[in-house]
Amino acid sequence: MLAVLSPGQGSQKPGFLTPWLDLHGTETRLRWWSALSGVDLVHLGTAADADEIKDTARTQPLLVAASLLAAEHLPMGGVGLTAGHSVGELAAAALAGVLPAEAAIALAGVRGREMAAACALEPTGMAAVLGGDAEEVLAAVEKHGLHPANRNATGQVVAAGATEGIEKLAAEPPTKARIMRLKVAGAFHTPYMAPAEAALAAVAAGITVRNPDRLLLSNLDGTAVPHGREMVQRLVRQVTAPVRWDLCMATLVDLGVTGVIELPPAGTLNNLIKREYKGSDALPEIVTLNTPDDLPAARDLIARHGTAPRHEPATPFRVVVAPVAGTFAPAEGLAEGGTVGTGQVIGHVSTRQGPVEVAAHASGLLTEWLAHHDDPVAPGQPLVRIGGLQP
Numbered sequence: 103m104l105a106v107l108s109p110g111q112g113s114q115k116p117g118f119l120t121p122w123l124d125l126h127g128t129e130t131r132l133r134w135w136s137a138l139s140g141v142d143l144v145h146l147g148t149a150a151d152a153d154e155i156k157d158t159a160r161t162q163p164l165l166v167a168a169s170l171l172a173a174e175h176l177p178m179g180g181v182g183l184t185a186g187h188s189v190g191e192l193a194a195a196a197l198a199g200v201l202p203a204e205a206a207i208a209l210a211g212v213r214g215r216e217m218a219a220a221c222a223l224e225p226t227g228m229a230a231v232l233g234g235d236a237e238e239v240l241a242a243v244e245k246h247g248l249h250p251a252n253r254n255a256t257g258q259v260v261a262a263g264a265t266e267g268i269e270k271l272a273a274e275p276p277t278k279a280r281i282m283r284l285k286v287a288g289a290f291h292t293p294y295m296a297p298a299e300a301a302l303a304a305v306a307a308g309i310t311v312r313n314p315d316r317l318l319l320s321n322l323d324g325t326a327v328p329h330g331r332e333m334v335q336r337l338v339r340q341v342t343a344p345v346r347w348d349l350c351m352a353t354l355v356d357l358g359v360t361g362v363i364e365l366p367p368a369g370t371l372n373n374l375i376k377r378e379y380k381g382s383d384a385l386p387e388i389v390t391l392n393t394p395d396d397l398p399a400a401r402d403l404i405a406r407h408g409t410a411p412r413h414e415p416a417t418p419f420r421v422v423v424a425p426v427a428g429t430f431a432p433a434e435g436l437a438e439g440g441t442v443g444t445g446q447v448i449g450h451v452s453t454r455q456g457p458v459e460v461a462a463h464a465s466g467l468l469t470e471w472l473a474h475h476d477d478p479v480a481p482g483q484p485l486v487r488i489g490g491l492q493p
Contacts, residue, residue, distance in 0.1 A: 103182040104361040104407040108169040110188030119147025139163035139211030162214030169193035169365040180408025185319035198314035216298035221288025234279030251291040262289035299341040324349025361407030424479040428453040
């Protein structure tokens with residue numbers, strides 16, 4: 103299976119769209135999308151400096167536009183899965199057929215403006231916590247009143263919240279962890295962004311959506327979301343909810359993804375995948391698509407790892423993952439082929455603090471156990487696949 107991934111904020115580079123404007127129709131498309139987003143995407147992608155494209159209100163629609171532009175030159179019919187990091191989810195949803203491209207651009211404009219406005223309400227920030235014991239890191243984040251805004255990979259948690267809390271965390275880092283302050287406007291993916299979430303919800307409610315025509319992963323929990331309206335609700339909620347890119351990568355492995363194309367500006371997600379699965383047989387072949395010169399390699403990857411276009415919809419499913427580390431035990435009486443309901447407990451993870459229940463996110467058929475009785479599991483590890491999903 104082949105996956106196409108859309109990067110998020112922080113991946114942009116000055117002038118990164120310049121070579122794409124040589125392709126027929128690109129500049130015209132960008133000017134139309136500029137009118138929808140409220141920012142000059144042609145200027146931002148070609149002539150703007152690093153400080154100008156660091157502005158959240160400008161960066162978010164620019165990144166969504168870049169992914170959509172590049173994907174127009176790919177044979178997307180052979181792509182089995184799309185996913186995006188943070189604002190990149192808007193592009194991924196459009197590429198999966200949930201949203202029209204114009205809707206994704208307009209939502210990115212609203213999202214960027216409103217998140218920038220929310221950042222101005224009080225002094226907040228973000229810091230990457232690199233290394234250290236996962237449980238100790240999360241405990242330290244909570245101790246200082248912060249939120250784990252991004253869990254990008256093993257050994258990489260981004261803490262966010264009040265500036266005072268960030269300073270305290272930097273002064274008292276967890277054992278064997280390094281704190282790196284991030285140059286961002288505020289505490290993204292935390293409750294501090296609540297005004298932006300409300301504003302985005304008001305606009306998103308009026309968009310006509312479709313169910314995805316290929317697998318579409320959600321940053322909330324790494325699951326494949328089969329219903330378009332639910333995905334839009336998740337996109338809105340993601341403004342204040344943590345980005346669980348670690349769970350998305352775990353699902354890529356569970357699904358047997360063998361090829362990955364990262365859309366421009368590419369590199370960040372490629373590095374996370376390589377770091378997470380270094381030395382593993384599960385490491386997919388990756389193409390970073392940064393300029394039109396990379397298109398032949400991307401098309402070749404789709405030809406070798408993609409699937410033939412088909413007219414019937416794919417069978418939707420979700421992967422339920424472990425919420426914590428521990429030992430897994432399936433619920434008694436549940437067997438493959440059986441029916442489960444939304445919220446039904448399908449097992450529990452035994453930890454030193456006691457058992458933690460694991461519940462199904464949707465009704466459907468328990469198609470396959472991915473972990474078995476007494477198996478040790480890590481946070482985000484797939485436990486069971488649920489198919490035949492009901493709304």
